Amino acid sequence: MLEITSLIVIFLNTLIYTVILALISVGLNMVLGVLKILNLSHGVLLAIGAYLSVTFVRSFLSFGLPIYTTYIALGLAGIIAGIFMGFTVEPIILRRIYERVEIQQLLATFALMLILEDVIKLIWGPQSLVIAEPYLYLGNLNIGGISYPLYYVFLMVVGYFILLITYIFLNTTKIGRIIRSTAFDREISLALGVDVKRVYTYAFTIGATLTTLGGSLIAPTLSLQPGFSSEYIVLSFAVVVVGGLGDIKGAFIASLVMALARTITVMVFPELELAIIFIIMLLVLQLRPEGLFKGGR
Amino acid sequence: MVKTAYKCLIIYACLLLFGFFATRHLQYLLSLSLLYSLVAIGLVILIGYGGLVSFGQGAFYAIGAYSVGLLLKYYGFQNAEILLVLGVLITTLISFLIGLLAARTRKLAFAMITVAFSMIIYTLLVKFYHITGGTDGLRIPAVKLFGILPVRGRDLFMSMSNEYFIIITIFTIILYITEHVINSPLSYALRAVKDAELKAVSLGISPTRVYILAFTYAGFLAGIAGTLYAFLNAHIDPLIAFWTTSGEFVFITILGGITSIYGVFLASILYLFLKTYLIVYTAYYWQFVIGFVILLLILLAPKGLSGIIFKVYIGRKVFRKS
Amino acid sequence: MVLLDIVNVDVYIGNVHILRKISFNIEKGEVLGLIGPNGAGKTTTLKTIIGLLPLRAGKIVFEGEDISRLPARNRVGKGITYSPEDRRLIADLTVEENILLPCWVSGSMTKSMIEKNLEIVYKIFPEIKEFKDRKAKLISGGQQKMVSIARALVLMPKLVLLDEPSEGLAPIVANRLLRSIEAMKLLGITTIIAESNLRYVKQIADKIVRIERGEIKEVVKNA
Numbered sequence: 001m002l003e004i005t006s007l008i009v010i011f012l013n014t015l016i017y018t019v020i021l022a023l024i025s026v027g028l029n030m031v032l033g034v035l036k037i038l039n040l041s042h043g044v045l046l047a048i049g050a051y052l053s054v055t056f057v058r059s060f061l062s063f064g065l066p067i068y069t070t071y072i073a074l075g076l077a078g079i080i081a082g083i084f085m086g087f088t089v090e091p092i093i094l095r096r097i098y099e100r101v102e103i104q105q106l107l108a109t110f111a112l113m114l115i116l117e118d119v120i121k122l123i124w125g126p127q128s129l130v131i132a133e134p135y136l137y138l139g140n141l142n143i144g145g146i147s148y149p150l151y152y153v154f155l156m157v158v159g160y161f162i163l164l165i166t167y168i169f170l171n172t173t174k175i176g177r178i179i180r181s182t183a184f185d186r187e188i189s190l191a192l193g194v195d196v197k198r199v200y201t202y203a204f205t206i207g208a209t210l211t212t213l214g215g216s217l218i219a220p221t222l223s224l225q226p227g228f229s230s231e232y233i234v235l236s237f238a239v240v241v242v243g244g245l246g247d248i249k250g251a252f253i254a255s256l257v258m259a260l261a262r263t264i265t266v267m268v269f270p271e272l273e274l275a276i277i278f279i280i281m282l283l284v285l286q287l288r289p290e291g292l293f294k295g296g297r
Numbered sequence: 298m299v300k301t302a303y304k305c306l307i308i309y310a311c312l313l314l315f316g317f318f319a320t321r322h323l324q325y326l327l328s329l330s331l332l333y334s335l336v337a338i339g340l341v342i343l344i345g346y347g348g349l350v351s352f353g354q355g356a357f358y359a360i361g362a363y364s365v366g367l368l369l370k371y372y373g374f375q376n377a378e379i380l381l382v383l384g385v386l387i388t389t390l391i392s393f394l395i396g397l398l399a400a401r402t403r404k405l406a407f408a409m410i411t412v413a414f415s416m417i418i419y420t421l422l423v424k425f426y427h428i429t430g431g432t433d434g435l436r437i438p439a440v441k442l443f444g445i446l447p448v449r450g451r452d453l454f455m456s457m458s459n460e461y462f463i464i465i466t467i468f469t470i471i472l473y474i475t476e477h478v479i480n481s482p483l484s485y486a487l488r489a490v491k492d493a494e495l496k497a498v499s500l501g502i503s504p505t506r507v508y509i510l511a512f513t514y515a516g517f518l519a520g521i522a523g524t525l526y527a528f529l530n531a532h533i534d535p536l537i538a539f540w541t542t543s544g545e546f547v548f549i550t551i552l553g554g555i556t557s558i559y560g561v562f563l564a565s566i567l568y569l570f571l572k573t574y575l576i577v578y579t580a581y582y583w584q585f586v587i588g589f590v591i592l593l594l595i596l597l598a599p600k601g602l603s604g605i606i607f608k609v610y611i612g613r614k615v616f617r618k619s
Numbered sequence: 620m621v622l623l624d625i626v627n628v629d630v631y632i633g634n635v636h637i638l639r640k641i642s643f644n645i646e647k648g649e650v651l652g653l654i655g656p657n658g659a660g661k662t663t664t665l666k667t668i669i670g671l672l673p674l675r676a677g678k679i680v681f682e683g684e685d686i687s688r689l690p691a692r693n694r695v696g697k698g699i700t701y702s703p704e705d706r707r708l709i710a711d712l713t714v715e716e717n718i719l720l721p722c723w724v725s726g727s728m729t730k731s732m733i734e735k736n737l738e739i740v741y742k743i744f745p746e747i748k749e750f751k752d753r754k755a756k757l758i759s760g761g762q763q764k765m766v767s768i769a770r771a772l773v774l775m776p777k778l779v780l781l782d783e784p785s786e787g788l789a790p791i792v793a794n795r796l797l798r799s800i801e802a803m804k805l806l807g808i809t810t811i812i813a814e815s816n817l818r819y820v821k822q823i824a825d826k827i828v829r830i831e832r833g834e835i836k837e838v839v840k841n842a
Contacts, residue, residue, distance in 0.1 A: 038405070096596050102404075103350065107551055108595045110544060114588030121581045174723040181709045181720060188707040191669050192770070193695030193724045226581075234416055234540050241409045271424035278413035282398070289406050 005144045010263050012143075016152055017259035018252075019159035023214030024232055025239040025251040026163065030207030033246030034183040035200050037094060037105055041113035043233025045085060045208050048116065049215025050224055051124050053077040057131045057220075070134045071154075078216035079209060086205025094204065095197070113233070121226045128225045135220035155217045162213055163252065166206065170248070179203055183246065231274070238281040305473045312465040316457035324461040326573060328529050330566040331468045335522040337550045337561035338475055339515030344547070345556035346484050347511045348491035349403075353395075353411030355543035356418040357516045361388045361523020362533045363422065366435040377442040377528065384524035385517065392516020393509065400508035415540045422535035434534030437527045448528040460529045471521065475558060478514065487511055548591075621680075622647040622809050623668070623778060628677035630667050637663045639833045640677065645778075645811060645826065648804050652820035652841070653813040655830040661813035662704055664830065665780045668811070669701040670694045681778070695721070698777030702770065702784065704813075706763040710756035714747060717755050718770045725774065740769045743799040746792070761787045768796070778809045785819050797823050 028042045056073040089112070097108050138150035170176040182189045182199045190196055215229075222228065235258070243254030258277050265276040272279075316324055336354050343349045364384035374380050399410045422429045429435065439449040442463065446452060450459045478484060489497040490504045497504060527533050536542065549568050553561030568587075575583035623645045630638035638660050645651045653661050666672045668679060670691030678687045686694055700721070708717045718740065722733045741748050744765045750758055755766065764787045771779050785793040800810050801823055814820045820827070821841060829836045 093592070093596070100595075103344075103551060104595055106350070107548065108592060110548070111588040111591035111595070114584040115592065118582045118585030118588070122585070126581050177709075177712060177716060177720065178724060180711065184709050184711070185707055187671060188703065188709075190691040191671055191695070191701045191703070192721045193692045195692050230539075230541065234412060237409060238413065241406070245405070271421070273424070274420040275417045275424075278417045281413050282410060285402065285406050285410060286398070289402060 005146050006267070008143055009146060009148075010267065012148065012152065012156075013266075014256070014259045014263045015156050017262060018256045019156055019163070020214055020218055020232075021235065021239055021255035021259055022163055022252045023159060023217075024211050024236040025243065025255055026166065026248050027207035027210035027214075028236050028240055029243070029246055029248050029251040030210070031204050032240065033248065034179060034203035035090075035094065035098070036246075037098065038109070039094070039112075040106065040109040040233070041116055042207075042211060043229045043236055044113055044116040044120070045082070045211040046215040046218075046232055047120055047224075047226075047229040048085060049078045049081045049212030050219040050222075051120055051129070051215075052081045052212070053216040053219040054124070054129050054131050054224065057133065061133065067133055067137045070131075070137075074134060074216040074219065075158075075213070078213035081215070082209025082212035083205055085212065086201065086208045089208070090201045090204040095200070117227060117229075126226055128223045130223050131220050133220070151220060155221070159214070159217055162210065166210065167248075175202070235274075235277055238277050242281050242284045301473060301476045305469050305476070308472065309465065309469040312469070313457075316461050316465065317455045319456075321451075321456070321458055324458050325529070326569055327566065328461050328464045329526075330569045331464055331562075332522040332526050332529070333546065333549060333565040333569060334562045335468065335471060336519045336546045337553065337565055338471075338558050339518035340546055340550040341553075341556060341558055341561055342475075342478070342484070342487070342511050343515045344550055346479075346487040346491065347508060349508065349512075350408050350547060351411040351512070351515065352408050352540055352543045352547060353413075353415040354515065354519045354546045355538050355540065356411075356415040357388050357392050357519035358523040358526065358542070358546075359418055359422065359533075359535070359538035360391055361385065361520035362527040362537060363429065363435070363523075364388065365524050365527035366437055366533055367428070369437065369440070370435065375440050376444065377440045377448050380440065381524050384527075385520045388520025388523065389513060389517040392520070393513040396509040396512035396516070400505045400512060411543070412540050415538055415543050419535050419538035419540075422538055429535070432535060434532055437531050437533065439528075439531070449531060464525055464529065467521065467525065471518065472558070475518075479558065483507065483510060620647050621645070622649075622682060623811075624680040625664075625668070626678050626680065628667065628679065629675045630663055630672055631675050632663070632672070637833050638667065641830070641833070641835045642677075643828045643835055643838055645809060647777075647809055648807065649809055649825045650800060650804065650823050651809075651811045652817075652824035652827045653811055653830060654815070654817050654820065654827055656815060658832075659830045660833040661815075661830060662782055663833075665701060665782050665811065665813055668694075668780060669699055671701075692724075695774075696725070698774075699780065700771040700774055700776040700778075701780045702768045702782060704782040704786070706760070706767040708755040708763055708766055708770075710754065712755055713752050714755055714758065714766050715751040717766055718747075718751075718773050721770060721774050728774075736773050736775055739775070740773050743772065743795070743802075744769055744792075761789060761792070764788055765792065772803070772808075775806065776808060778811070779803075780811050780813075782813045783815070784812060785814065785816060793819065
């Protein structure tokens, strides 16, 4: 059962699932950590990124552009989707509910989730969409007798790169530190001259873009259907709870733990695939209610 | 006490009247609304009186329904009353156990535990498809209540359907019982804990015990609703355990004013009728409409309204009655 | 010339009336001591000046301009800074990063300006240099106090608001702070010090404003 090839596959699958979960959860945690609001609709950003990628990739191809440009299409779609959502959702909706009671915020973001899911249906229709070109073009790698799609490697490299840049950005740049300061202590940041309103918009946009890029990256690997992100939404919450609310590196580590658990469970006890993540979350909540790490919340 | 009985009798009479004259389809919708209200009433106690937002009532709803389904499938009970009682017992027991787990946590942790539970039940229902029928679900044949009345059919007076009659009767009884729970020491204890936990502890109230009780009762209600749903709908599928269904229950509770039983009653009717007709007319976009309306209402409500907006709208309308 | 003029200001926190029609002013280059017992409203006053709390009535005039409705960040831009009583440093940033934060936020300071200002601040609190690269959460309360004040000074503001600056500081350091405030006067920095310790402030204050239960009881020129 545990030969080298199985181990390698476990290893690779874990890495992939980690990076996708991390792109969603880190994004969610950025919003949670800075804006202090739990955005129930955050997972839909995954779908938005994915669906916009479909449009971009198909346009690129229909303009006769060579296939290797579709990877640029994916990146562009993810970034544009994220920036667009960031600069519309935050000022128009979220900004109005910062002062509200938590239940109202919950309800508002829940409503937003319903709206966005159907907006996707309105724009792209209810049928399933596929863009396999970027996935197929890269072909397969031969790893010890197993045929492994090279696209997954691409996905991982790009995904981890994105996470790395985000980490560097937050920890070494001036703006990054200003964002962290605002997350840590909003009031004193105000008194230091920080334009907290703008920081909120930037933070949300960064968080959103991480997730929309995640969507772009997985789009070529799936048959996209409306509502496919519902599962990821609730998983990302589990990750965030385990990793510590608002803690970004916590979200990453929790993603790793959950991904590992899931990959192993799939091989050993496939029925429990999704359930295991929640079971872990329940365990962590019992032992350490604040999550594995202390976050900004 | 008499006043409550009076109120319930009036409601029962109205429901009966409705059943005599409404079409089968309308009776179905109202029945479903009543079931949703039952779950929401449990949430009124949990959220409104206890301050605990549970996103997991769908799980108990599903456990109730699938208890009936599986008991029928594997043990072939033909007595509806036995299925009902067993289904409710199983659900109540499980909710008690989960309550033990969840009652020590607050706010977000509590919500997450309930979501997790909802999703675990969902995945179990989906993955163990040889037992549960997976995403295809289970068929529930029309067994007989007390050996005489089939749970679905048209054997009663005028055009009242059997399932409707059963549901409104059970609903009214539960309504009466719950009114008493709301006015019992339990609910005061709950509210005391919600408002000032430390003070409540100093008064000798054990928050954990109170929460477990409340949670179990809410599970009990959801279980009743779930078992009845199995009979009403003739078919059950795992989606009722998905966290978004639990979200619907929470939404209805908030819409109805969180602390008002009659409020959630009206709210669930409003929501289900709206949803049904929206789906007919807008097909894929009914979620958009509902979401849009909710958002609009929240954004336009005056800023800094502590408490919940809808409470003013529906709650006031209903509070005038009581 | 009058730098800051507080005119009949009413401040509420929630529904509680904290500041009741308070009025006082401060001239450029002055050191004003805001004296009062705990809960008198000193912190509320400072927070209102910096813009963290809105005023319900009255106005605040700074350099002849009504800043009553101006958001906090613009007030910082105009040259008002604040050092809170409870330090409020950003725990995961280093001490030096904490001090430099206002410079980064301002965006209009050149590298040399920042370095120069930092040097001046380090002259006032040479101790900070020893732990400037340590994370703010790893230093003592008194050290944090120094950093908090340094952070308020680094922009070389026109008006600096110090909330209980002597609290938690070793007497030597507290005295050196007083000397520094005098030196800052020469640099054109005006200071409001909120304190419960009258004796400390009396040493350098030009004006003492006594506040009690949200009301100004007296304004005295100090020898």
